[in-house]
Amino acid sequence: MEISELGEFGLIRRLTENLNNENPSTLKGVGDDCAVLKPTESTQTLVTTDLLMEGVHFDLTYVPLKHLGYKAVMVNLSDIYAMNGTPRQITVSLAISKKFTVEDIEDLFAGMKLACEKHHVDIVGGDTTSSLTGLAISITAIGEALPSDIVYRNGAKETDLICVSGNLGASYMGLQLLEREKAVYDAQNQNSKFKNQNDFQPDFSGYEYLLERQLKPEARRDIIEALAKANIHPTSMMDISDGLSSELLHICSQSNVGCRVYEDRIPLDYQTAAMAEEMNMNVTTCALNGGEDYELLFTVPLSDNDAINKIEDVKVIGYVTKESLGKVLICRDGSEFELKAQGWNPLQ
Amino acid sequence: MEISELGEFGLIRRLTENLNNENPSTLKGVGDDCAVLKPTESTQTLVTTDLLMEGVHFDLTYVPLKHLGYKAVMVNLSDIYAMNGTPRQITVSLAISKKFTVEDIEDLFAGMKLACEKHHVDIVGGDTTSSLTGLAISITAIGEALPSDIVYRNGAKETDLICVSGNLGASYMGLQLLEREKAVYDAQNQNSKFKNQNDFQPDFSGYEYLLERQLKPEARRDIIEALAKANIHPTSMMDISDGLSSELLHICSQSNVGCRVYEDRIPLDYQTAAMAEEMNMNVTTCALNGGEDYELLFTVPLSDNDAINKIEDVKVIGYVTKESLGKVLICRDGSEFELKAQGWNPLQ
Numbered sequence: 091m092e093i094s095e096l097g098e099f100g101l102i103r104r105l106t107e108n109l110n111n112e113n114p115s116t117l118k119g120v121g122d123d124c125a126v127l128k129p130t131e132s133t134q135t136l137v138t139t140d141l142l143m144e145g146v147h148f149d150l151t152y153v154p155l156k157h158l159g160y161k162a163v164m165v166n167l168s169d170i171y172a173m174n175g176t177p178r179q180i181t182v183s184l185a186i187s188k189k190f191t192v193e194d195i196e197d198l199f200a201g202m203k204l205a206c207e208k209h210h211v212d213i214v215g216g217d218t219t220s221s222l223t224g225l226a227i228s229i230t231a232i233g234e235a236l237p238s239d240i241v242y243r244n245g246a247k248e249t250d251l252i253c254v255s256g257n258l259g260a261s262y263m264g265l266q267l268l269e270r271e272k273a274v275y276d277a278q279n280q281n282s283k284f285k286n287q288n289d290f291q292p293d294f295s296g297y298e299y300l301l302e303r304q305l306k307p308e309a310r311r312d313i314i315e316a317l318a319k320a321n322i323h324p325t326s327m328m329d330i331s332d333g334l335s336s337e338l339l340h341i342c343s344q345s346n347v348g349c350r351v352y353e354d355r356i357p358l359d360y361q362t363a364a365m366a367e368e369m370n371m372n373v374t375t376c377a378l379n380g381g382e383d384y385e386l387l388f389t390v391p392l393s394d395n396d397a398i399n400k401i402e403d404v405k406v407i408g409y410v411t412k413e414s415l416g417k418v419l420i421c422r423d424g425s426e427f428e429l430k431a432q433g434w435n436p437l438q
Numbered sequence: 439m440e441i442s443e444l445g446e447f448g449l450i451r452r453l454t455e456n457l458n459n460e461n462p463s464t465l466k467g468v469g470d471d472c473a474v475l476k477p478t479e480s481t482q483t484l485v486t487t488d489l490l491m492e493g494v495h496f497d498l499t500y501v502p503l504k505h506l507g508y509k510a511v512m513v514n515l516s517d518i519y520a521m522n523g524t525p526r527q528i529t530v531s532l533a534i535s536k537k538f539t540v541e542d543i544e545d546l547f548a549g550m551k552l553a554c555e556k557h558h559v560d561i562v563g564g565d566t567t568s569s570l571t572g573l574a575i576s577i578t579a580i581g582e583a584l585p586s587d588i589v590y591r592n593g594a595k596e597t598d599l600i601c602v603s604g605n606l607g608a609s610y611m612g613l614q615l616l617e618r619e620k621a622v623y624d625a626q627n628q629n630s631k632f633k634n635q636n637d638f639q640p641d642f643s644g645y646e647y648l649l650e651r652q653l654k655p656e657a658r659r660d661i662i663e664a665l666a667k668a669n670i671h672p673t674s675m676m677d678i679s680d681g682l683s684s685e686l687l688h689i690c691s692q693s694n695v696g697c698r699v700y701e702d703r704i705p706l707d708y709q710t711a712a713m714a715e716e717m718n719m720n721v722t723t724c725a726l727n728g729g730e731d732y733e734l735l736f737t738v739p740l741s742d743n744d745a746i747n748k749i750e751d752v753k754v755i756g757y758v759t760k761e762s763l764g765k766v767l768i769c770r771d772g773s774e775f776e777l778k779a780q781g782w783n784p785l786q
């Protein structure tokens with residue numbers, strides 16, 4: 091169905107008619123000039139926002155709309171968890187070009203709803219409008235945390251341990267794989283031999299995990315919960331969206347400290363290493379600068395060493411130093427390099 | 439200066455280095471994964487968001503970037519006032535195409551800052567990224583209000599008076615004027631006689647007020663303050679962004695009531711009427727459906743009649759009826775028509 095058949099208010103009605111608000115702090119969701127929230131008295135409010143543009147952040151030739159909706163929500167929830175908070179509400183704004191049908195936008199929204207249901211988050215408002223070219227998605231997430239629980243980027247102290255959750259570089263290698271198969275597809279389409287586009291079958295075998303990391307990332311609520319259970323309060327934390335190097339430099343500069351990180355401790359999945367080798371890329375470079383990992387990077391006091399080692403899926407990759415000692419990567423062969431941010435920069 | 443020279447973080451630093459947070463509820467603004475807010479304990483939180491796309495919501499051939507920034511903020515603040523609340527914070531996300539320089543974005547941001555300063559609002563976060571085509575602006579505004587002060591759309595009651603602030607249709611006529619002068623400019627540029635583009639002088643004389651309403655709308659905090667001072671608590675309220683008809687129908691449907699509105703009571707500025715005549719348009723149609731007025735539409739109990747008449751720049755245009763009596767416009771000649779929403783619909 092064409093979107094113009096429904097119009098703006100018809101489309102909003104269709105997308106939002108089955109929304110159920112789960113959080114007691116959501117007093118009024120979609121349907122008025124504003125959403126009305128009643129944050130818990132003891133907590134502070136966390137707010138984060140992201141704007142995703144077609145052709146810059148996603149390529150719809152290989153990203154299914156439901157996955158895109160899911161990911162667009164996850165990247166915002168990840169920022170709330172990175173403050174050690176709990177996400178409660180989001181608003182969703184969409185600018186839609188004429189190529190999309192009502193069913194397309196329903197798919198996109200279904201992915202958003204799925205991500206919200208999984209994290210008990212309410213969709214409380216937004217905006218829908220048209221776009222001359224492509225799709226734009228803007229999400230704002232609102233969360234809460236007790237003041238004593240909130241973790242900023244600026245609290246890292248000398249001798250703190252530097253920790254990361256999960257593994258790094260997988261999402262970036264998933265993107266490389268998708269780009270490679272797209273190039274193969276494009277080449278075949280220009281070739282008269284393949285007249286029927288359906289003849290093409292992309293080859294992802296053995297690399298399903300990489301695709302999942304790229305297309306359907308999961309915000310690490312489980313890590314936040316595990317840290318709380320173990321009574322570990324990170325001294326600094328952020329999520330890894332632009333690449334480990336870039337994020338480590340943010341924590342160092344905001345905390346006025348240096349760091350020493352060990353190449354052989356950076357967690358990698360087997361598929362990430364295999365794909366990097368197949369593509370003749372340096373896997374450490376991919377892990378340091380790949381981005382879109384949505385893992386958590388945090389520091390904990392040295393005294394938490396035993397406790398942190400007991401937490402599944404968290405690895406200590408180095409430690410915090412005096413600022414004057416710089417930001418150093420120690421390679422497998424013992425050589426040392428200064429860490430540089432070469433992560434994804436949308437404006438360069 | 440090209441934006442790529444600064445990169446994302448350099449641009450953010452440049453735009454935000456002089457931000458001063460005014461509100462005690464802003465604990466942490468730009469610079470971490472999230473902004474951290476501490477809403478007043480007695481209040482509820484209001485959240486609204488808008489996504490503005492180049493070519494759909496604004497035409498940069500005649501909209502100066504500073505005005506655009508100002509307006510982008512105002513349209514969000516207007517939604518907070520429409521709940522009878524006070525705006526406190528905004529987040530700003532920008533997607534920027536290659537045609538913009540650092541100075542352009544500074545102009546845009548200067549307009550946003552000006553609007554925020556005027557309304558004592560803090561810019562606490564956002565996102566900057568690139569766009570393949572044109573500019574996208576997404577703003578989320580956060581405000582607060584005492585629970586007993588918040589006004590929804592669904593509280594209008596039979597016999598309530600229907601009120602509007604300011605005057606209607608001026609912004610729409612300003613847009614017609616800008617479009618007309620742009621067409622003249624384009625025609626002259628195609629004509630060999632005008633080789634120098636600087637020869638062209640658009641003719642806005644006598645219509646400056648219309649331009650101001652289109653390019654630099656003001657959110658009506660003054661009306662909210664005047665109502666509070668007069669101890670008037672509207673039974674329903676919203677701001678007029680899509681046109682009076684469209685908004686009145688929202689209030690009626692959400693309040694399960696009908697309405698009778700008098701054509702001769704709809705407030706018009708002299709310039710709006712003069713421009714409509716010059717363009718051979720029906721001025722009432724423009725006032726009912728023009729949109730972008732950012733005036734307040736609200737209902738008050740009949741017992742507030744005397745008090746409301748004392749408030750400057752507010753006019754009673756009709757009254758609320760039983761739902762079964764429909765939504766009716768009474769024309770100057772006494773004839774009656776059913777109100778229809780023909781306002782701006784970006785998806786039709």
